[in-house]
Amino acid sequence: MTSSQTTPPQARDRSYRSPAGIAGGVVLILIGAWMGGDAVAYGDGRTPWTVLAGLLFVVPLVVAFTIRPAVFGNEERLRLRNPFRDVTLPWSAVSGFKSGYSNEVVDEAGTKYQLWSIPVSLRGRRKVQRQQMRAAKGGRTATGASGLPVTEPRSTGDQAMDELRELHEAHAETAQGTTKVRWAYEIIAPALVGAVLLVVLLAV
Numbered sequence: 001m002t003s004s005q006t007t008p009p010q011a012r013d014r015s016y017r018s019p020a021g022i023a024g025g026v027v028l029i030l031i032g033a034w035m036g037g038d039a040v041a042y043g044d045g046r047t048p049w050t051v052l053a054g055l056l057f058v059v060p061l062v063v064a065f066t067i068r069p070a071v072f073g074n075e076e077r078l079r080l081r082n083p084f085r086d087v088t089l090p091w092s093a094v095s096g097f098k099s100g101y102s103n104e105v106v107d108e109a110g111t112k113y114q115l116w117s118i119p120v121s122l123r124g125r126r127k128v129q130r131q132q133m134r135a136a137k138g139g140r141t142a143t144g145a146s147g148l149p150v151t152e153p154r155s156t157g158d159q160a161m162d163e164l165r166e167l168h169e170a171h172a173e174t175a176q177g178t179t180k181v182r183w184a185y186e187i188i189a190p191a192l193v194g195a196v197l198l199v200v201l202l203a204v
Contacts, residue, residue: 016071025066057194069116090177
């Protein structure tokens with residue numbers, strides 16, 4: 001008689017990304033491809049090679065700062081995909097979160113990691129404050145999409161940070177492990193190769 005072991009289901013991730021950043025990165029890459037393709041097709045001498053080296057240097061950086069950044073959180077851990085490295089923190093390794101001019105997570109060792117895909121929107125906070133002021137002047141309470149009163153409306157970034165804090169508080173005692181950091185060599189390597197080629201082509 002055989003017995004089968006069931007694998008526990010994987011915890012689903014909540015993902016946080018910047019739509020504006022992704023859109024901006026795609027636009028920049030398309031513009032670079034259009035201009036670079038034209039220079040490669042019709043350029044003379046070393047121009048095509050210089051342009052290709054420049055694209056090899058610039059495109060990974062554009063991807064790193066616009067399309068790549070993301071934050072993933074589930075019941076077990078927080079995972080950051082920042083421009084040049086991936087950081088995985090089980091909730092037990094998280095000390096807390098900080099929100100100032102940038103959003104950051106702090107581990108138990110005191111190391112800070114920036115949450116690139118959840119930027120602080122001072123404009124969004126001012127918009128929320130204006131809504132609160134208008135509601136107060138009108139003698140009414142701000143309401144959400146469901147029609148229920150909202151006593152403290154929050155910006156999108158602040159809402160995301162609130163959700164991550166709730167996950168941390170709920171699972172800090174059960175999700176054990178250590179912080180893991182991995183450098184994004186798929187971004188760093190081509191950018192370095194492009195930079196070296198560009199310097200060599202411009203120098204000779």
